[in-house]
Amino acid sequence: MRSHVRTIVVLAIALALIGLFLYNVNLWGVLSAIARARPGWLALSFTTMIVNLAIRALRWKFLLEPLGTTTFASSFRATAVGFAANAVLPARAGEVIRPYFLARQAPQDTNGRMSATGAFATIILERLLDTITVLVLLASLVFVFGKDLAGANPTAFAVVKWAGASAGLISMTALLVLFMLAGDPARLGRAMSRLERVLPSKLAGLLAGIAEKFARGLGAIRRPGRALTALAWSFPLWLSICLGIWSMAKAFDFAIPFTGSFLLLALLTLGVAVPTPGAVGGFHEAFRVGATMFYGAPNDAAVGAAIVLHLFSIGPSLMLGLFFAAQEGLNLGTMQRLADQAEQGHTA
Numbered sequence: 001m002r003s004h005v006r007t008i009v010v011l012a013i014a015l016a017l018i019g020l021f022l023y024n025v026n027l028w029g030v031l032s033a034i035a036r037a038r039p040g041w042l043a044l045s046f047t048t049m050i051v052n053l054a055i056r057a058l059r060w061k062f063l064l065e066p067l068g069t070t071t072f073a074s075s076f077r078a079t080a081v082g083f084a085a086n087a088v089l090p091a092r093a094g095e096v097i098r099p100y101f102l103a104r105q106a107p108q109d110t111n112g113r114m115s116a117t118g119a120f121a122t123i124i125l126e127r128l129l130d131t132i133t134v135l136v137l138l139a140s141l142v143f144v145f146g147k148d149l150a151g152a153n154p155t156a157f158a159v160v161k162w163a164g165a166s167a168g169l170i171s172m173t174a175l176l177v178l179f180m181l182a183g184d185p186a187r188l189g190r191a192m193s194r195l196e197r198v199l200p201s202k203l204a205g206l207l208a209g210i211a212e213k214f215a216r217g218l219g220a221i222r223r224p225g226r227a228l229t230a231l232a233w234s235f236p237l238w239l240s241i242c243l244g245i246w247s248m249a250k251a252f253d254f255a256i257p258f259t260g261s262f263l264l265l266a267l268l269t270l271g272v273a274v275p276t277p278g279a280v281g282g283f284h285e286a287f288r289v290g291a292t293m294f295y296g297a298p299n300d301a302a303v304g305a306a307i308v309l310h311l312f313s314i315g316p317s318l319m320l321g322l323f324f325a326a327q328e329g330l331n332l333g334t335m336q337r338l339a340d341q342a343e344q345g346h347t348a
Contacts, residue, residue, distance in 0.1 A: 044243070
């Protein structure tokens with residue numbers, strides 16, 4: 001029942017955001033803007049989406065090394081499946097499906113079974129690295145490349161700076177906490193086992209085992225050198241994403257410099273944080289607001305560009321992910337059940 005209520009709420013939010021996105025929009029003007037978009041820049045934007053998926057898989061493979069060696073193919077397949085699930089299922093279900101799918105593949109690559117719980121810890125680490133990278137790019141725009149934006153819309157620019165600073169502080173704090181947890185996974189397991197004093201011993205033992213596996217999954221940041229390498233992987237990933245955003249702006253003839261994509265990227269990151277299937281609504285409105293408010297793009301053209309960029313951003317991973325999932329006998333219903341089970345703590 002709770003899952004159904006959550007789905008209804010998420011869909012209601014998505015519909016509200018779509019309504020806001022399309023409010024007072026000339027649909028014929030949107031279609032005309034899409035038809036006039038320059039195909040060469042569109043092709044470049046689409047290509048970056050496939051490159052992004054490959055870089056994500058390579059970075060994840062590196063983060064997984066403390067758990068066991070896996071192949072790029074398995075990492076790529078699991079990454080595609082996870083992002084495909086995010087595109088069609090609510091509440092970012094792909095984040096828990098991805099490590100499960102990898103754990104199914106891992107016995108083919110390693111000497112033992114890779115823990116889905118440990119793999120999930122690396123996804124949390126990925127999100128922190130992503131956030132830090134996006135904030136670094138945003139800071140470079142705010143303090144170096146885009147000082148003139150403050151004059152275009154001082155209030156909005158101040159909000160962006162405040163949100164970026166707050167998110168940076170939270171991210172660094174979270175990274176520090178994870179670093180402490182990763183330091184001694186066995187000790188964390190022993191500490192959690194003391195829950196036997198207040199919980200049944202079987203349940204306390206289960207929680208202790210999960211906690212230890214989770215901490216082992218953070219092995220990539222146990223040594224500062226590995227953590228910095230993982231962060232270094234994040235910059236080509238997000239610069240490639242920025243290239244895709246900028247190429248879309250060029251396709252629609254928006255007067256946005258390449259560094260302007262850093263601001264649009266930060267706004268899109270906020271938009272996709274709304275857990276609608278495929279980030280529908282939040283993604284679109286974030287791009288429209290950024291392009292029109294800060295760079296003076298025509299509203300109908302910005303709506304068209306947002307629609308095409310969103311289709312490009314989810315298209316490759318959706319097609320590849322559904323194909324790889326079908327090869328393993330997984331359909332959307334099965335993936336939703338897996339996500340529900342993981343949320344309830346029945347998968348590890």
